[in-house]
Amino acid sequence: MGALLFIGAWVLLGVAVLFIAMSGGPRGAREALYSQRKGPRRATAIAVTVVFAVMGIAVPAAVIAGNEDDDEAGRARIELTASQERGRELFGEVCQQCHTLAAANAVGRVGTNLDTLKPPKSLVLDAILKGRVRGAGTMPAGLYTGKDAEDVADFVAAVAGRQ
Ligand code: HEC
Structure with missing residues (x-):
């Protein structure tokens, strides 16, 4: 054009x-x-x-x-639901400090690269609620709870490795 x-x-x-x-x-x-x-x-x-x-x-x-x-x-490549859209915002407030996730423009290097891991929703939810102490760094437990945790997990599972 x-x-x-x-x-x-x-x-x-x-x-x-x-x-x-x-x-x-x-x-x-x-x-x-x-x-x-x-x-x-x-x-x-x-x-x-x-x-x-x-x-x-x-x-x-x-x-x-x-x-x-x-x-x-x-x-426009990935259509997000309202919950996933909310999850994207919450991810941007906390998770992006430590994790790489292209769909959220996140390039953190402390935690696992989520585009590479492509975690299912259940694993993301588990990591958010219980935290992770493994490898080089620490992910605190309960960064989000309830619906917030659900929305973030939903978002990550939907977009990880897809952009
Ligand atoms: C302070 C840094 C930090 C923050 C903030 C953080 N994480 Fe993590 N995350 C880590 C570390 C460190 C690991 C573990 C890396 C390893 O296994 O060695 C991890 C692991 C994970 C894993 C992989 C779990 C597994 O069993 O392999 C997922 C999924 C994850 N984080 C999602 C999130 C989400 C979603 C958020 C936002 C609510 C978040 N993280 C916020 C540091 C962080």
């Missing part, structure tokens, strides 16, 4: 050059510019303005719009 508009801009530039050439070539254009005849002069000015408008506004706008499309496509 961005590329298409970029090509379009060059086509327009070509048309503008053609337009100037047809109205008497560079010399004709120059004569028109310096003569008192306002018509061709104004037409040239309009053509130049249009070309600059397309190059200066439409092309960057198209590139930005194109990037936004890519972004949305990346995020």
